[in-house]
Amino acid sequence: MADQAENCFHCGESLAGRTVTHARIAGAQAAFCCPGCQTAAGMIEALGLSDYYTFRTGGTRPVRDADEWQAFDDPAVYEPLSREEGGGRGITLLIDGLTCAACSWLLNQVLERTPGVIRASVNTATGRAHLLWRQDQVPLSQLLRNIARLGYRPSPAGSDAAAAQARAERHRLLKRLAVSGLGMMQVMMFAVALYMGDRTGMDADIRAYLRIVSLLVSTPVLLYAGWPFMAGALRAIQARRITMDVPVGLALLLAYSASVINTARHAGEVYFDSVTMFIFFLTVARYVEMVARHRSTHLGDALARLLPAIAHRVEAGAAGEAITDVALAQVGVGDTLLVRSGEIVPADGEILDTWTRLDESMLTGESLPVARGPRARVAAGTFNVEAPFRMRVAAAGGATILAGITALLSRAQSERPRLTREADRTASRFLARVLLVAALVCAVWLYVNPARAFDATLAVLVVACPCALSLATLVAMASATAALARRGILVTHADAIEGLAQVDQVLFDKTGTLTGGQMTLGEVKLLGEIDREDCLAVAAALEAASEHPIARAFTQGRTPCPATQVRILPGEGIEGQVAGRSYRIGTSAFVARGLPPTAQRAAQGAMPNLTAAHKASADESLEGIVLSDAQGLLAQFTLRDAPRPEARETVAALRALGLAVEILSGDAPSTVAEVARLCGIDRHAARQSPADKLEHVRKMGAQGHFPAMVGDGINDAPSLGGAGVSIAMSRGSALALASADLILVSDSLRALPQAVSLARRAHRIMKQNLLWAAAYNLCAMPLAAIGWVPPWLAAIGMSTSSIIVVLNSLRLMRDPPLRARTAATVLKPALPREA
Amino acid sequence: MNIIFLLIPVTLVLVGLAAWAFFWAVGSGQFDELDAPAWDILRDDDERPGPPA
Numbered sequence: 001m002a003d004q005a006e007n008c009f010h011c012g013e014s015l016a017g018r019t020v021t022h023a024r025i026a027g028a029q030a031a032f033c034c035p036g037c038q039t040a041a042g043m044i045e046a047l048g049l050s051d052y053y054t055f056r057t058g059g060t061r062p063v064r065d066a067d068e069w070q071a072f073d074d075p076a077v078y079e080p081l082s083r084e085e086g087g088g089r090g091i092t093l094l095i096d097g098l099t100c101a102a103c104s105w106l107l108n109q110v111l112e113r114t115p116g117v118i119r120a121s122v123n124t125a126t127g128r129a130h131l132l133w134r135q136d137q138v139p140l141s142q143l144l145r146n147i148a149r150l151g152y153r154p155s156p157a158g159s160d161a162a163a164a165q166a167r168a169e170r171h172r173l174l175k176r177l178a179v180s181g182l183g184m185m186q187v188m189m190f191a192v193a194l195y196m197g198d199r200t201g202m203d204a205d206i207r208a209y210l211r212i213v214s215l216l217v218s219t220p221v222l223l224y225a226g227w228p229f230m231a232g233a234l235r236a237i238q239a240r241r242i243t244m245d246v247p248v249g250l251a252l253l254l255a256y257s258a259s260v261i262n263t264a265r266h267a268g269e270v271y272f273d274s275v276t277m278f279i280f281f282l283t284v285a286r287y288v289e290m291v292a293r294h295r296s297t298h299l300g301d302a303l304a305r306l307l308p309a310i311a312h313r314v315e316a317g318a319a320g321e322a323i324t325d326v327a328l329a330q331v332g333v334g335d336t337l338l339v340r341s342g343e344i345v346p347a348d349g350e351i352l353d354t355w356t357r358l359d360e361s362m363l364t365g366e367s368l369p370v371a372r373g374p375r376a377r378v379a380a381g382t383f384n385v386e387a388p389f390r391m392r393v394a395a396a397g398g399a400t401i402l403a404g405i406t407a408l409l410s411r412a413q414s415e416r417p418r419l420t421r422e423a424d425r426t427a428s429r430f431l432a433r434v435l436l437v438a439a440l441v442c443a444v445w446l447y448v449n450p451a452r453a454f455d456a457t458l459a460v461l462v463v464a465c466p467c468a469l470s471l472a473t474l475v476a477m478a479s480a481t482a483a484l485a486r487r488g489i490l491v492t493h494a495d496a497i498e499g500l501a502q503v504d505q506v507l508f509d510k511t512g513t514l515t516g517g518q519m520t521l522g523e524v525k526l527l528g529e530i531d532r533e534d535c536l537a538v539a540a541a542l543e544a545a546s547e548h549p550i551a552r553a554f555t556q557g558r559t560p561c562p563a564t565q566v567r568i569l570p571g572e573g574i575e576g577q578v579a580g581r582s583y584r585i586g587t588s589a590f591v592a593r594g595l596p597p598t599a600q601r602a603a604q605g606a607m608p609n610l611t612a613a614h615k616a617s618a619d620e621s622l623e624g625i626v627l628s629d630a631q632g633l634l635a636q637f638t639l640r641d642a643p644r645p646e647a648r649e650t651v652a653a654l655r656a657l658g659l660a661v662e663i664l665s666g667d668a669p670s671t672v673a674e675v676a677r678l679c680g681i682d683r684h685a686a687r688q689s690p691a692d693k694l695e696h697v698r699k700m701g702a703q704g705h706f707p708a709m710v711g712d713g714i715n716d717a718p719s720l721g722g723a724g725v726s727i728a729m730s731r732g733s734a735l736a737l738a739s740a741d742l743i744l745v746s747d748s749l750r751a752l753p754q755a756v757s758l759a760r761r762a763h764r765i766m767k768q769n770l771l772w773a774a775a776y777n778l779c780a781m782p783l784a785a786i787g788w789v790p791p792w793l794a795a796i797g798m799s800t801s802s803i804i805v806v807l808n809s810l811r812l813m814r815d816p817p818l819r820a821r822t823a824a825t826v827l828k829p830a831l832p833r834e835a
Numbered sequence: 836m837n838i839i840f841l842l843i844p845v846t847l848v849l850v851g852l853a854a855w856a857f858f859w860a861v862g863s864g865q866f867d868e869l870d871a872p873a874w875d876i877l878r879d880d881d882e883r884p885g886p887p888a
Contacts, residue, residue: 104868123868171861178857182850190843206836213843217850 009053010037010151025050040150044106047113052106069141069148072310074325078140082156088118088134093144095122095129096153103152104129110146114138129154155309173287176225180280183221190214191273204266211263214272222256226279228286242432248282250435251461258454269455269790274462274798281802307380307402311346312338314390328396335393345382347396350375351389355572359383371572434461441785452787459784462794463777476769476809480762483812489742489755496741499725500756501763502706506654507697507719509711510665510675513729514749515641519553528634535635537561539627541578542585553639573625584628591626591633640674646750647679653753664688664696664709664719693719710752727752762812769805776801 009030021032025045032038044052072078082091095107104122107129111120116138122129133143147154190210197207222230233249236242255271262268313326314336323338331337331347339345345358357369360382369385372378378391380400397403438460445453477498481491491497508514524532536554541563543551566576573586575594584594625637651661663684665672672686685696693709697719700707709716709723720726720740728740744751780797783789789797860866 121864121868167867170866174861174866175858178854178861182854186846186850203836206839209840209843213847217847 008032008037010041025053037151043110043146043149047110049106049109052102069144072141072144073139078135082140085132086118088132090130090132091140091156093129093131093147093154093156095127095147096155106150107147107152110150111143114143114146117143169290173283173290176228177280177283177287180221180225180276180283183217183225184276184280186217187214187221187272187276190217194270208263208266211270211272214270215260215263218256218259218272218276221276221279222252225283226252226275229279229282242435247431247434247438247461248278251458252278254461255458258458271458271462274794278462278798308344308346312340314338331393331396333393333396337391337393338388339378339384339391340388341384341386343384345378345380345384345391347380347391347393348378348400348402349391349393349395350377351391353390354387356387356389357385359385437781437785445787455790456785456787459787459789459794460781462798463780463784463789476762476766476812479809479812480758483758484742484755487754487758488748488751489744491742496725497759497762498766499706499741500708500759503659503708503725503756505660505662505700505705505707506752507662507664507700507707507709507723508681509709509716510663510667510672511641512712513710513716514643514647514663514675514679516644519639520556520642521553522638522640525636525638526634527636528629528632530634532635535627538578538583538634539585539625539637542566542574542576542583545574545576554637582630583634585625588626591628594630595628595632596630640671643675643678644749646748650749650752651679651681654756657753657756659756664693666693690716690718694722697723710749758812765809765812769808772808773801773805 009025009032021038022029023032023038023042024030025041030041032041044050078089078091082089084090107122108120111117111122111129111131116134118132118134120129120131129147131143133140144154190213194202194207194210194214196202197210229245229252230249232245236246252275255275258268259270259272259275262270307328309328310325311328311331312323313331315322315324328346336352337346337349341356351372351374353374355371355373358372358378359369360379369383377394379402380396381402395401438457441460442453442457445456480497484491484497521536524535526532526535528535537558540554540558541561543554545551545563545566545568561578563576563578565582566574568574569586569590572590573584575582575584577583584591625639627634627637654661660683661681663672663676663679663681665675665684665686666688667686669686672684676682676684688696693716697707697709701722701724706724708725708727709720710727710729711717711720712729716728720728725742726740727742727744729744742755776797780789780794784794
């Protein structure tokens, strides 16, 4: 029964070619890819939290076995990161890997059941957890380790200010929403009574009473919920600019003061209903906007998540050298650091002692780990795959290459909101005209019939209120955002949907986007006596000992036969015995050293061309791996990064939508061309640095195209920031996620064509809404100007037009019957990655 | 109709109470995380083994 399981029970990784471990979870046999995942599942089970597996909707990461948390028990490390709070210490942690509500529930439960934890609150929306614990009862390292054991990556948030500010803003807006909503409903009830009274007659005292009560209710609404608009108008006038707040604030103030005066003198009209309704609708719009804004992650967070919190500093003392763990901020230029295997390099610098392999894909897009030896430069943020090494720090913190890319990104982002600026300018021109028309109407009416001047002016201001106009796009975007979320696509920037609808080019990064980042075996060139099958079996036997990504290409789908006396030489290869014969596998230089001099000479014929081939392939970042026995060369293997299973289908679907597709990759031309062929893409550009990619994207924009960039690495981040629309894979680097407009949460490309067609539908609905709002304003404004529309009718008209706009937008939430099934598959608590 | 002179103040008091309750709820963090708490109800609370070692 366990044999049927093809994926790890905890993280969902494919189990093919792995040493599988089994355990009983929730009364059934479950299979795991690694002991880490098994421990995580066992811990969840022991706490009685197995429901997590039923309810999770996002992916779970495989658990990494690295213990970097001990250092957090040192008061010198944790004290600057936390503060004294309610009988314990409070710390805010950034949690990487929080993908759905079930994750935050799980973390919360696990943390709060640990003795010594006073309170834990985990927030999926911000990816943060606030932890209040007693340092005398439980060490911080234990808590961090528990989080890490579940497959999440905690890192202490440097500053809590931004999150606290966002929280305060949310609280303020929610309160304003409540006050204006409750107030609007009350005033509306009185207003209906007053309207009825106007038609059928009403006692004067009841009329006066209702008006006074309306005044009582609308005053707090105006002063509390309406205050931001009035303050905004005041600020805009002081700065001699016209913003949306100016006519809004003016209309509110005019309507309210006129109503107060008319209430006091028991004559004329009151507009309390219009005032409160107006404030409520505007507050709703502000709230929707704020929610969208807060969802995008802060850049500072992304950087903090990328680097380890702790570095191991090597200090030479009298009694040899000592290794102390220090906080990252304490690392200075010239320090010697130890970077263990499986750790992220904390600073830029130079390797001092040994050869290792580094995964630099986050910086360069290069899919395979590269060998780096003594005196080679290493960059912060890269991942040490193989051997522990010592390094001398050349740059730390803000001076690193990583920080440079971040700066590039923030510049690209700041240049982007062109659409937004244009919309603001249009609105500002429109608003200026509204004010002008209102003034004109007022002047004309004062000349013709001063008694009606106020009503007419107010009607113009209310009718022309861009309420429906601003709701037209906001509500459509909100419902499109919700509809996209149900398909596994997270929208982080408000203008992403509009952008996605206009896209005519889709640019894909290769590694991690079109491909899954997993190596597969390509060509096998036989050089010796034994056949292909035997070569592969021997290679699998040797590579089974290695954790290297390349090794998986050999071991996948095979049960390796046992190898003895295996020795792994980092950055070079593996040697060992299989069935009594010794073999070597690795780089050609490493393999050649193992051959007897005669065989080296005998292989001379093959070697020059082999080394040439290897050089060429190394140059093209294809891995040329050679296998030999004690006598001579046996085979040469070529590896490649296989495209995702859904890549071809996605590209075809995008084409069907009329989009041009292109690959932009940092990889070598041959690799890129191969992937392009497999995915059915004819245009591709190779060897693109982050700056090249950004330049390419910019050039396209200058040619009048509207490109969408799909990527996952740090090297994609600047071009993601510079593209019309940027889309990141959910497993991408934090920096890519931070600079993306849309995130494919399901980590599958399949959702992409759906997103485009949904965005186009949203765009159509937005246009309908705008057309309706504009038509309504254009028809109603002249009528209001000539005095045919009393302010109460104007307010009703404005609300009706807003409601029509809202209802039209809500159509986006309804799935067309055929697509409903696809949405359901996304919703299903699915495994994070296709098998 | 004179009853409204009593009923409307009563409703206003109730509205005031509702607003106060909502302010309290916002202030105490009830609206900070709207997704996760919904899952709590789906969980069986019957057995509560000890915390992790």
